[in-house]
Amino acid sequence: MQLPTQKSVQQDEAPQKIEKMKHVVRRIKFESELDLDFGERVAEKAYGQKLLSCIQCGTCSATCPLAHYMDYTPRKIIAMTREGFKEEVLNSLTIWLCASCYSCYVQCPRQIHITDVMYALKREAIQLGFHPKRLPIPILAQEFYKRVLKDGRNTESWLLISLYLRTNPFKMLKESILGLKLFLRGRLTIGKEHVKRRDQIHAILEHKKGGQPL
Amino acid sequence: MKYLSYPGCSLRSTGRAYEESIVAVFKALEIEYEELKDWNCCGATSYVSIDETDAFALAARNLALAELQVAEGTINLIAPCSACYLVLSKTERYLEDYPDVRTNVNAKLDKAGLHYNGRVEVRHPLDVLVNDYGLEKISKRVKYPLKGLKVASYYGCQVVRPFAKFDHSHYPVTMDKLVQALGAEPVDWPLKTRCCGGSLTGTTQEAGLRLNRLLLKEAQKRGADIMLTCCPLCQHNLECYQERINRIYQEEIDIPVAYFTQLIGVALGLSEKELGMQRLFKKPSLEKFMHPKGEMAHA
Numbered sequence: 001m002q003l004p005t006q007k008s009v010q011q012d013e014a015p016q017k018i019e020k021m022k023h024v025v026r027r028i029k030f031e032s033e034l035d036l037d038f039g040e041r042v043a044e045k046a047y048g049q050k051l052l053s054c055i056q057c058g059t060c061s062a063t064c065p066l067a068h069y070m071d072y073t074p075r076k077i078i079a080m081t082r083e084g085f086k087e088e089v090l091n092s093l094t095i096w097l098c099a100s101c102y103s104c105y106v107q108c109p110r111q112i113h114i115t116d117v118m119y120a121l122k123r124e125a126i127q128l129g130f131h132p133k134r135l136p137i138p139i140l141a142q143e144f145y146k147r148v149l150k151d152g153r154n155t156e157s158w159l160l161i162s163l164y165l166r167t168n169p170f171k172m173l174k175e176s177i178l179g180l181k182l183f184l185r186g187r188l189t190i191g192k193e194h195v196k197r198r199d200q201i202h203a204i205l206e207h208k209k210g211g212q213p214l
Numbered sequence: 215m216k217y218l219s220y221p222g223c224s225l226r227s228t229g230r231a232y233e234e235s236i237v238a239v240f241k242a243l244e245i246e247y248e249e250l251k252d253w254n255c256c257g258a259t260s261y262v263s264i265d266e267t268d269a270f271a272l273a274a275r276n277l278a279l280a281e282l283q284v285a286e287g288t289i290n291l292i293a294p295c296s297a298c299y300l301v302l303s304k305t306e307r308y309l310e311d312y313p314d315v316r317t318n319v320n321a322k323l324d325k326a327g328l329h330y331n332g333r334v335e336v337r338h339p340l341d342v343l344v345n346d347y348g349l350e351k352i353s354k355r356v357k358y359p360l361k362g363l364k365v366a367s368y369y370g371c372q373v374v375r376p377f378a379k380f381d382h383s384h385y386p387v388t389m390d391k392l393v394q395a396l397g398a399e400p401v402d403w404p405l406k407t408r409c410c411g412g413s414l415t416g417t418t419q420e421a422g423l424r425l426n427r428l429l430l431k432e433a434q435k436r437g438a439d440i441m442l443t444c445c446p447l448c449q450h451n452l453e454c455y456q457e458r459i460n461r462i463y464q465e466e467i468d469i470p471v472a473y474f475t476q477l478i479g480v481a482l483g484l485s486e487k488e489l490g491m492q493r494l495f496k497k498p499s500l501e502k503f504m505h506p507k508g509e510m511a512h513a
């Protein structure tokens with residue numbers, strides 16, 4: 001898997017000059033380059049989370065089992081979100097590595113629902129097309145969405161097959177031994193499960209009927 | 215008390231042994247329940263990454279169906295999978311706490327001719343068995359106390375967080391007490407609620423495998439003979455990737471991972487088949503710990 005790279009700040013010097021001094025990059029953003037309302041918009045989508053009340057204590061990062069592998073720790077994501085570093089946050093691997101374990105959510109001394117903030121960021125990133133195209137995590141979310149939209153239930157084997165086809169078909173071969181083992185133990189079903197009243201599912205999720213591309 | 219059960223998608227595939235053992239144990243203990251008719255997927259952690267109102271509405275259809283099935287009173291809806299348990303509890307809680315969510319979700323349900331009035335209480339089978347049925351009654355029914363068996367109880371995240379309804383959010387003990395009631399010995403370990411990575415083992419193994427490696431190593435280091443889980447995804451992650459973890463990280467991990475309901479079943483004297491033991495990758499060898507009740511009194 002290709003991890004997203006951290007981009008340097010957009011250059012404002014003339015292009016020829018940059019050629020010559022390639023190694024000199026501005027790493028600090030000017031305020032004019034920030035999206036200053038970003039934090040408020042995100043907070044609104046996550047139950048008015050009071051991002052401003054975050055005291056940057058780092059409890060969330062300390063308790064997060066995935067912080068070791070993130071490009072920005074949860075504490076940094078909160079800080080960057082409220083300051084308006086929209087591209088950095090939406091391009092980050094962090095939001096996709098968040099496994100929704102709710103550890104930070106229950107430990108934050110300011111009762112910020114960080115997991116909900118992460119979800120709001122994931123939605124924003126998918127909607128604005130920010131996530132790296134072949135990163136499997138958002139694709140899993142989309143495939144899952146489509147499957148449930150259609151049948152009302154999810155059949156794990158089919159979900160994984162569509163995931164691998166869209167990301168890395170070779171991985172399917174790698175996983176096939178495990179798949180076979182599961183199959184032999186009756187733990188993989190091939191027949192698709194579905195609800196009887198599919199019409200209810202479609203009515204609830206009306207505007208998405210027809211499985212428009214996400 | 216009457217229960218409704220919500221199996222969820224995983225219990226129909228990778229987690230089949232979980233459902234089989236729940237059915238067998240509930241039957242043996244004579245706990246009555248009915249399956250929720252025409253239940254749909256809860257949406258897990260994926261749906262809310264796409265559209266939140268849809269995610270809540272999808273989960274809420276199940277709550278609304280439960281109210282149609284049981285005409286009166288509070289309905290105890292049993293959700294064994296951690297993700298289902300969390301999503302359904304969270305939906306129930308947010309519908310109550312946030313009027314906006316309630317209005318939007320009911321507007322969507324309305325289109326399907328459904329409505330949710332707030333009568334459902336989402337329960338986990340661990341909670342039901344220990345707190346409704348009771349440990350004393352369970353231990354009375356134990357036929358084969360599992361003396362000497364060391365058990366690392368693994369709760370995972372979403373059964374205890376964020377809504378710690380029946381136990382502590384980081385250091386729960388319910389399963390450990392249950393283990394004691396079965397005559398076995400709980401292993402004290404600090405990682406009982408550290409995340410297994412959920413679906414990261416399928417999407418980003420570099421992270422997913424490492425999380426499981428830590429959990430398995432610690433349980434083994436503390437001398438556990440077996441790890442118990444209460445979630446189909448945790449069970450799958452901890453059990454099915456051991457070989458791969460050993461190969462990539464040069465570890466020597468070798469520990470069976472079963473559902474807590476399977477262990478109850480074994481102690482109650484139920485057959486391996488009923489409990490779905492043949493579906494495990496590594497069948498725990500429990501015979502040497504199973505001492506028929508009464509035998510020990512003579513020893």
Ligand code: SF4
Nearest residue numbers: 054055057058060108
């Ligand atoms: S735990 Fe809460 S207050 Fe502390 S840094 Fe994280 S979000 Fe901010």
Ligand code: SF4
Nearest residue numbers: 064098099101102104
């Ligand atoms: S919910 Fe996400 S960000 Fe919070 S501790 Fe868990 S993995 Fe980390």
